[in-house]
Amino acid sequence: MQRRFIAFLICLLPLVAAAEPKVYERRLDNGLKVLVKPDHRAPILTSQLWYRIGSSYEYGGITGVSHVLEHMMFQGTESHPPGEFSRIVAENGGEENAFTGRDFTAYYQNLAKDRLEISFKLESDRMRHLALADKEFTKELEVVKEERRMRTDDDPQSLTYERFNAVAFDASPYGNPVIGWPGDLEQLQLADLSDWYRLWYAPNNATLVVAGDVDPEQVFSLAETYFGPLAAEEIRPPKTRSEPAQHGEKRLEVKAPAKESYLLMGYKTPAVADAAEDWEPYALEILSSVLDGGDSSRFARELVRGDQIAASAGASYSVFQRLPGLFLFDGVPAKGHGVADLEAALRAQIERVRSEPVSAAELERVRNQVVAAKVYEQDSLFYQAMMLGQLESIGLDWRLSETYVDALAAVTPEQVQTVAKKYLTPDRLTVAVLDPQPLDGKQPVRPSLGIGGQTHVR
Amino acid sequence: MFADLIFAGLKSAAARGGIPRAVAPWLALLLVGAPVAQATPAIQTWETSNGARVLFVAAPEIPMIDVKVVFDAGSARDGEQAGLASMTAAMLDEGAGDWDADALADRLDNVGASLSAGVDRDMTSVSLRSLTRQPALETAIDTLTAVLAKPSFEPKALERVRQNRLIALRQDEESPGDVAQKALYRAVFQNHPYAGDPSGTSASIAAIARDALVAFHARYYVAANALVAIVGDLDRAGAQALAERITAGLPKGEAAAPLPKVSPLAAGSLQAIDFPSSQTTVLAGQPGMKRGDPDYFPLYIGNHILGGSGLVSILMDEIREKRGLSYSTYSYFLPLAQPGPFLMGLKTRNDQAEQARQVMLETLERFLERGPTQAELTAAQKNITGGFPLKIASNGNIIQYLAVIGFYKLPLDYLDRFTDRIAAVTAEQIRDAFARRVDPERLAIVTVGRSQEPVVETRGAD
Numbered sequence: 001m002q003r004r005f006i007a008f009l010i011c012l013l014p015l016v017a018a019a020e021p022k023v024y025e026r027r028l029d030n031g032l033k034v035l036v037k038p039d040h041r042a043p044i045l046t047s048q049l050w051y052r053i054g055s056s057y058e059y060g061g062i063t064g065v066s067h068v069l070e071h072m073m074f075q076g077t078e079s080h081p082p083g084e085f086s087r088i089v090a091e092n093g094g095e096e097n098a099f100t101g102r103d104f105t106a107y108y109q110n111l112a113k114d115r116l117e118i119s120f121k122l123e124s125d126r127m128r129h130l131a132l133a134d135k136e137f138t139k140e141l142e143v144v145k146e147e148r149r150m151r152t153d154d155d156p157q158s159l160t161y162e163r164f165n166a167v168a169f170d171a172s173p174y175g176n177p178v179i180g181w182p183g184d185l186e187q188l189q190l191a192d193l194s195d196w197y198r199l200w201y202a203p204n205n206a207t208l209v210v211a212g213d214v215d216p217e218q219v220f221s222l223a224e225t226y227f228g229p230l231a232a233e234e235i236r237p238p239k240t241r242s243e244p245a246q247h248g249e250k251r252l253e254v255k256a257p258a259k260e261s262y263l264l265m266g267y268k269t270p271a272v273a274d275a276a277e278d279w280e281p282y283a284l285e286i287l288s289s290v291l292d293g294g295d296s297s298r299f300a301r302e303l304v305r306g307d308q309i310a311a312s313a314g315a316s317y318s319v320f321q322r323l324p325g326l327f328l329f330d331g332v333p334a335k336g337h338g339v340a341d342l343e344a345a346l347r348a349q350i351e352r353v354r355s356e357p358v359s360a361a362e363l364e365r366v367r368n369q370v371v372a373a374k375v376y377e378q379d380s381l382f383y384q385a386m387m388l389g390q391l392e393s394i395g396l397d398w399r400l401s402e403t404y405v406d407a408l409a410a411v412t413p414e415q416v417q418t419v420a421k422k423y424l425t426p427d428r429l430t431v432a433v434l435d436p437q438p439l440d441g442k443q444p445v446r447p448s449l450g451i452g453g454q455t456h457v458r
Numbered sequence: 459m460f461a462d463l464i465f466a467g468l469k470s471a472a473a474r475g476g477i478p479r480a481v482a483p484w485l486a487l488l489l490v491g492a493p494v495a496q497a498t499p500a501i502q503t504w505e506t507s508n509g510a511r512v513l514f515v516a517a518p519e520i521p522m523i524d525v526k527v528v529f530d531a532g533s534a535r536d537g538e539q540a541g542l543a544s545m546t547a548a549m550l551d552e553g554a555g556d557w558d559a560d561a562l563a564d565r566l567d568n569v570g571a572s573l574s575a576g577v578d579r580d581m582t583s584v585s586l587r588s589l590t591r592q593p594a595l596e597t598a599i600d601t602l603t604a605v606l607a608k609p610s611f612e613p614k615a616l617e618r619v620r621q622n623r624l625i626a627l628r629q630d631e632e633s634p635g636d637v638a639q640k641a642l643y644r645a646v647f648q649n650h651p652y653a654g655d656p657s658g659t660s661a662s663i664a665a666i667a668r669d670a671l672v673a674f675h676a677r678y679y680v681a682a683n684a685l686v687a688i689v690g691d692l693d694r695a696g697a698q699a700l701a702e703r704i705t706a707g708l709p710k711g712e713a714a715a716p717l718p719k720v721s722p723l724a725a726g727s728l729q730a731i732d733f734p735s736s737q738t739t740v741l742a743g744q745p746g747m748k749r750g751d752p753d754y755f756p757l758y759i760g761n762h763i764l765g766g767s768g769l770v771s772i773l774m775d776e777i778r779e780k781r782g783l784s785y786s787t788y789s790y791f792l793p794l795a796q797p798g799p800f801l802m803g804l805k806t807r808n809d810q811a812e813q814a815r816q817v818m819l820e821t822l823e824r825f826l827e828r829g830p831t832q833a834e835l836t837a838a839q840k841n842i843t844g845g846f847p848l849k850i851a852s853n854g855n856i857i858q859y860l861a862v863i864g865f866y867k868l869p870l871d872y873l874d875r876f877t878d879r880i881a882a883v884t885a886e887q888i889r890d891a892f893a894r895r896v897d898p899e900r901l902a903i904v905t906v907g908r909s910q911e912p913v914v915e916t917r918g919a920d
Contacts, residue, residue, distance in 0.1 A: 043847050087770050090841045093845035096769075138782075143785055146805065146807065154735040294572075312622075334621060368570045369567060375522055
């Protein structure tokens, strides 16, 4: 199961081609930043609108509001009734969706190259003229609660991950689930959404990214036509609770109906935005690949195949986040081993990267994988655009997507050891264990909205 | 690993249980649209010297290559040993030729190549992605060739893979969606080989012997039973040489025999499985259609309207938009070599399960009665034809099409003609095809959740 998550993450990694298609940039007078990446391989485009708003901007009592608002963005504007947005996109052969993360909310349409105007017309309309009607809100809130049950409450590993984050972070909003705490969803009001919408849905808080078979000047001109007239908003930087220093290791246990146990370990780590040294996040990313980047990595070779302690074991880390996050380990014990054996094995692996440098051969393997992934990335227009939007949305420069491969390639074995020693320390650690409860139906059911967890979702 | 992303619509539901993962790639293929004005990929085809069929599309824009080798060796070939095909595939990269699992992994990772094997009910497919520069390509192709022809089925590795599969099967039991999916296939296909899940059962996996894997490999991993799909930065001569090398180790062998026919259900059924979840998963299905089916296009567009077009489908409107009952609801036909399932599904809070199930079934019955409106049909045709360029935009898309076109022996101009065939379908044809092919009285229904109903109850044949 973890394998799949990790494989997906690798797809998301910022391996946007450095040399190849150039990115064109323009800022409209109202502050909307427009990025265009021409790619003429196929007669299509992706149009993505990224807002700098997500669950990490939320505070206690209204968690989940960014995501519910994202749902409401499909429920009608002053000039389009509910559902019409999707009907128009569909009639134009478009694929569309939206996603909410900790640091951003993004909307996209994939279209044939001559349909960009459809996207701009509809997106500019709902940027400032959302209807936010009571009836649709009441219904959509129920949809979101169902979504939460599906993603988190009825998935023991997801539930463990949600509660793990809540314990790992004492103050950081990364402790809250993107989908929101059940109690907060219960008390959410339409007025909360209206406020949130007015505060954050504005041209000067968004990045428009278009990639595909387009001419940059025509895209800029079309953007001016549709988004240009929208008024800017005064955007006050959010007051984010920063995470205080951790004093000692934390542990938790999550009981849920399940058959197999599950272990999660996370160490507090910096991201690009707040690293003490520019190279540190890249060294952490290389470290995650040495441990878990393919079947030749240490975890697959030593924990799954060699010692056969793990049925699966993973390591992951995200360079690009708005706030400091976690270097994560997770795994499922192999037959004949308990979760304690797996934890001991992971700790031994961690101790090893702290006490000795990774080998030149391992580093070379990771570099080759990174370079290859950069080439493969060119096969997906969507992810190329996504990387630009994500970087801008977390307050970084989209050009980091172009220097990413070089930054990784420059990491030395000593730097990997340095970050391991500095950050993989017990005082930064949180450990969560899923304690499986019987599935035989004799147990009391979890209340459908009583307790909850966080969401790890693709 | 944990992307912390939530999608508004169906994308993630498809990826995560709303629609079974094993089916997701096929769904993508079902969404084939029609060529508009632009060129469809030029497919070249030939046979290797030992009789494997090759489909190739040159894609010189990116210095990379995708290869997919497909054998007529899906789980429908498991016989009495459920999971045999998938265990055979799972052992391919655990040792082959002179290389053990570590050596195989090193060879691929060191050049940034990726290799994977997958099994569904019809196919075993082995996929490779590599750079075309050297030494990457040589290394990757040699590795693929060994993995296909000379897997060692090393006993110790087999025991490990077996134990980890047993753990994965136990994890499936934690998932109400997986439990429902497996139960529904059993109810829809009964004694047909499509009834079993490709991953097998705990009992069958525990019992599979090494000899059985060796025999399965020897019987089905042969050139006459293989299709090689190639997309990438090669010319025809290069692709021909590549296909020869990939298949060189395979004996000619024989193609697999046709699978048995699927019988229609004699009666409807309802199975309510008690499960400690907050939602109830509701699935309903029956045998649907096969690849190349004469009713393919009317059924395909009709289903698109009913429950195959995400946020704008009729099911989505009734279940989610009007009533807020479920995050995701859908219907699909999964066309296989023999008729695969027609399936509808949703997940809703336990106390709403009965209501949601009724709305879902009533929506189907209404659609069967009246068929699509002309407006619905026109909108669907525009969506499918207008979206076609998106479906063939990447090498990753095209390799999937080649596998399906080649494996199911669809005509090579299948994509070229798609637009016309979509455009030619009438509302009356859809109504007629659904009336003949979908019987609401003979649906197998499975619910998994904490409901008040008796554990097993059968809906009579009325």
